[in-house]
Amino acid sequence: QVTEEDLAKDADTVGDVLTNGLGRGLQRYSPLKTLNRNNVQKLVPAWAFSLGGEKQRGQESQPIIHDGVMYITGSYSRIFAIDIATGKELWQYDARLPEGILPCCDVVNRGAAIYGDNVYFGTLDARLIALNRKTGRVVWNKKLAEYKEGYSYTAAPLIVKGLIITGNSGGEFGVVGEVQARDANTGELVWSRPTIEGHKGTFQGKESSMTGTLNATWPGDAWKTGGGATWLGGSYDADTDTLIFGAGNPSPWNSHLRGAGTPVEGNKGDNLYAATRLGIDPANGEIKWHFQTTPREGWDFDGVNEVVPFVAADGAKRLATADRNGYFYILNREDGKFVNAWPFVKNINWAKGIDKDGRPIYVEENRPGNPAAAADGAKGQQVFAVPSFLGGKNWMPMAYSQKTGLFYVPSNEWGMDIWNEPINYKKGAAYLGAGFTIKPLFEDYIGSLKAIDPNTGAIRWEYKNAAPLWGGVMTTAGGLVFTGNPEGEFLALDDETGEVLWKFQTGSGIVGQPVTWEHGGEQYVSVISGWGGAVPLWGGEVAKKVNYLNQGGMVWTFRLPKEVAAAN
Numbered sequence: 001q002v003t004e005e006d007l008a009k010d011a012d013t014v015g016d017v018l019t020n021g022l023g024r025g026l027q028r029y030s031p032l033k034t035l036n037r038n039n040v041q042k043l044v045p046a047w048a049f050s051l052g053g054e055k056q057r058g059q060e061s062q063p064i065i066h067d068g069v070m071y072i073t074g075s076y077s078r079i080f081a082i083d084i085a086t087g088k089e090l091w092q093y094d095a096r097l098p099e100g101i102l103p104c105c106d107v108v109n110r111g112a113a114i115y116g117d118n119v120y121f122g123t124l125d126a127r128l129i130a131l132n133r134k135t136g137r138v139v140w141n142k143k144l145a146e147y148k149e150g151y152s153y154t155a156a157p158l159i160v161k162g163l164i165i166t167g168n169s170g171g172e173f174g175v176v177g178e179v180q181a182r183d184a185n186t187g188e189l190v191w192s193r194p195t196i197e198g199h200k201g202t203f204q205g206k207e208s209s210m211t212g213t214l215n216a217t218w219p220g221d222a223w224k225t226g227g228g229a230t231w232l233g234g235s236y237d238a239d240t241d242t243l244i245f246g247a248g249n250p251s252p253w254n255s256h257l258r259g260a261g262t263p264v265e266g267n268k269g270d271n272l273y274a275a276t277r278l279g280i281d282p283a284n285g286e287i288k289w290h291f292q293t294t295p296r297e298g299w300d301f302d303g304v305n306e307v308v309p310f311v312a313a314d315g316a317k318r319l320a321t322a323d324r325n326g327y328f329y330i331l332n333r334e335d336g337k338f339v340n341a342w343p344f345v346k347n348i349n350w351a352k353g354i355d356k357d358g359r360p361i362y363v364e365e366n367r368p369g370n371p372a373a374a375a376d377g378a379k380g381q382q383v384f385a386v387p388s389f390l391g392g393k394n395w396m397p398m399a400y401s402q403k404t405g406l407f408y409v410p411s412n413e414w415g416m417d418i419w420n421e422p423i424n425y426k427k428g429a430a431y432l433g434a435g436f437t438i439k440p441l442f443e444d445y446i447g448s449l450k451a452i453d454p455n456t457g458a459i460r461w462e463y464k465n466a467a468p469l470w471g472g473v474m475t476t477a478g479g480l481v482f483t484g485n486p487e488g489e490f491l492a493l494d495d496e497t498g499e500v501l502w503k504f505q506t507g508s509g510i511v512g513q514p515v516t517w518e519h520g521g522e523q524y525v526s527v528i529s530g531w532g533g534a535v536p537l538w539g540g541e542v543a544k545k546v547n548y549l550n551q552g553g554m555v556w557t558f559r560l561p562k563e564v565a566a567a568n
């Protein structure tokens with residue numbers, strides 16, 4: 001039985017990986033140092049596991065490890081249980097997706113959750129499934145939302161105090177963002193928290209008086225299909241007992257269809273709580289605080305990126321998040337109040353900076369124009385905006401090192417031509433009202449892994465990668481930073497210098513999330529390889545810039561042999 005206590009101390013225990021993020025704070029830091037800067041060259045493959053068949057798209061999953069078993073999800077809503085000693089399959093389950101599902105950004109799944117005797121995962125057709133972790137038999141299977149209306153699900157679920165907590169996807173289809181909490185044993189809904197003002201929440205089956213239901217920042221009817229999908233899931237800060245979920249882009253992308261005039265008078269066109277981080281009370285789904293990164297968002301700068309609790313150099317309890325919009329934010333942990341922000345990618349041009357309250361100082365000429373006012377008919381004024389809509393950083397998780405006190409942020413240096421077009425809402429259909437072409441900023445690289453000091457915003461080092469970086473990062477007490485690239489390499493870098501100390505060619509691009517654990521006195525590292533995600537779908541010329549490897553799906557597990565560790 002995996003208990004709340006086990007989940008609470010996952011960040012400190014080295015024999016298993018029970019949560020997405022190596023702890024619900026999502027620091028992705030392992031205290032293991034058997035494997036370190038001096039011996040990482042001796043890291044060797046232990047086994048590999050193929051996800052098989054033709055159902056192979058972006059493999060973004062993070063393995064969960066417990067009781068000698070690894071649980072991974074595959075892109076097409078599949079889950080596998082693997083013996084960690086041998087790499088042998090114990091069972092697999094295929095959720096068998098219906099035809100005609102419409103995810104915006106590839107067929108992906110970011111991993112499972114574990115609690116009690118069950119493992120859990122969400123499916124692309126917006127269902128949540130509990131399976132017995134020993135047998136793989138379905139315990140319950142619940143519908144989160146209607147996929148025919150454009151809803152889908154791609155995140156790893158979060159489990160807090162017996163509740164299984166999920167977000168939703170569909171911001172490109174005019175859905176309404178939502179966070180749901182269910183009883184992990186039965187799958188029954190306990191509370192639901194919509195993210196768009198005007199929509200009411202529920203608590204134990206009844207409409208509740210939850211805060212933030214007033215529709216004050218959405219002129220007209222646009223709030224009804226306002227987006228703000230919570231598609232990346234959330235983190236949990238145990239110190240303040242707060243769930244932190246981000247809400248994605250407001251729908252449609254075309255900001256002129258969400259309020260007349262530019263800018264709308266005062267803050268009345270902010271479109272809360274789209275492009276916003278929300279602090280939520282796990283007991284009842286009430287919003288405790290909100291911080292909107294991009295008010296009246298107009299470039300697809302989803303506000304979903306992970307929010308990571310950490311302790312600053314001066315002892316203050318803070319939150320850090322690297323937004324799609326190119327700014328790295330520090331917030332106060334207690335109330336989500338803005339503390340500081342710095343750009344973490346180059347040449348940002350949609351804003352001049354962030355003011356003392358955390359609000360962007362807009363460069364209105366770099367907001368795509370209003371098609372209604374365009375001289376040439378349908379297409380509004382095109383602008384070149386930086387970063388591109390795929391963001392200074394997208395979903396791929398950063399890591400924090402308790403050893404160096406730095407954040408290691410996978411970022412991309414790119415811009416886009418973007419223009420607005422008219423669009424009418426049609427249930428289940430794409431709802432953008434915009435067109436775009438991504439362009440690199442520099443000849444030789446797009447991807448950039450950065451070591452960022454959260455006390456000053458200083459970038460200590462940068463590792464440049466030709467292709468856009470799209471995989472997760474992990475740090476260890478052994479002084480290592482692990483990540484992968486679309487070129488197929490799994491990399492270990494020095495946490496102080498950014499020097500590549502070790503690499504391994506996995507045979508397909510890496511968009512997965514590495515983990516490490518100890519078994520039988522040896523340290524293991526695993527990552528899933530399998531190219532896909534939003535870059536090959538939406539990147540255009542950028543996606544062709546590098547000669548990518550074939551798609552595929554393979555779990556790679558490495559180990560440092562005992563003899564090598566002993567010789568150190």
Ligand SMILES: O=C(O)c1cc(C(=O)O)c2c(n1)C(=O)C(=O)c1cc(C(=O)O)[nH]c1-2
Pocket residue numbers: 058060104105106108153154168169170171172229230231248249300302389390394395532533534535
């Ligand atoms: O607004 C949404 O609902 C939504 C969902 C998702 C998703 O669920 O994967 C992505 C995005 N937006 C998105 O904007 C985006 O760039 C993106 C990239 C990826 C990916 O896995 O590579 N997913 C998503």
Ligand SMILES: [Ca+2]
Pocket residue numbers: 171172248249300302
């Ligand atoms: Ca989106």
